[in-house]
Amino acid sequence: GAVVSQHPSWVxxxxxxxxxxxxxxxxxxxxxxxxxxxxxxxxxxxxxxxNEGSKATYEQGVEKDKFLINHASLTLSTLTVTSxxxxxxxxxxxxxxxxxxxxxxxxxxxxxxxxxxxVT
Amino acid sequence: xxxxxxxxxxxxxxxGAIASLNCTYSDRxxxxxxxxxxxxxxxxxxxxxxxSNGDKEDGRFTAQLNKASQYVSLLIRDSQPSDSxxxxxxxxxxxxxxxxxxxxxxxxxxxP
Numbered sequence: 589g590a591v592v593s594q595h596p597s598w599v600x601x602x603x604x605x606x607x608x609x610x611x612x613x614x615x616x617x618x619x620x621x622x623x624x625x626x627x628x629x630x631x632x633x634x635x636x637x638x639n640e641g642s643k644a645t646y647e648q649g650v651e652k653d654k655f656l657i658n659h660a661s662l663t664l665s666t667l668t669v670t671s672x673x674x675x676x677x678x679x680x681x682x683x684x685x686x687x688x689x690x691x692x693x694x695x696x697x698x699x700x701x702x703x704x705x706x707v708t
Numbered sequence: 709x710x711x712x713x714x715x716x717x718x719x720x721x722x723x724g725a726i727a728s729l730n731c732t733y734s735d736r737x738x739x740x741x742x743x744x745x746x747x748x749x750x751x752x753x754x755x756x757x758x759x760s761n762g763d764k765e766d767g768r769f770t771a772q773l774n775k776a777s778q779y780v781s782l783l784i785r786d787s788q789p790s791d792s793x794x795x796x797x798x799x800x801x802x803x804x805x806x807x808x809x810x811x812x813x814x815x816x817x818x819x820p
Binding site: 592621622630631632635637679695696697698699701702 | 739740742744750751752753754757794800804807808810811812813
């Protein structure tokens with residue numbers, strides 16, 4: 589099956605510092621990865637679409653200078669939360685689908701285990 | 709109108725009963741439909757995908773799709789306490805880009 593990993597699984601940082609979260613596809617190549625944020629008792633909120641070798645596409649209202657996304661290879665995308673503040677504390681989850689699936693009927697998207705960020 | 713709507717719940721069913729989860733979507737050109745299960749504090753797990761009208765069965769789970777009515781449902785037979793979770797309906801719209809549109813989720817509680 590398609591396995592997506594994230595690192596770290598949880599992180600605590602001080603206000604004003606930056607945090608990097610890694611998302612890896614372990615057994616397949618992911619041309620596209622997605623980054624979500626989820627607050628307690630709320631549904632997933634898509635933050636951005638990460639495309640290998642090109643700039644990420646951010647959803648409306650998401651600050652691209654604060655949430656830096658780099659998709660440097662077909663198996664790795666990173667999300668850096670810059671100058672983190674307590675309101676950035678959330679559950680960050682990435683997902684991925686493999687090449688060729690985007691417009692096919694066999695499209696499936698798999699989620700990583702998530703990273704819980706706490707900013708103090 | 710929200711793009712993907714689910715019953716807000718919580719839905720409570722006794723152990724062994726059938727749990728019925730419903731979802732409607734607004735984009736008539738949507739291609740693919742998914743049900744994810746999310747346990748508290750965990751990330752979503754794909755449990756069913758369905759692409760054409762009709763029923764699709766996988767073990768105790770049955771997904772039903774009616775594109776004319778823009779409706780997709782998930783039935784869980786012989787519900788178990790371990791099925792207690794939030795179920796997310798996700799729809800891939802016609803537009804390219806691959807992103808999914810999620811409903812707000814329905815919390816299911818299966819009582820022993």
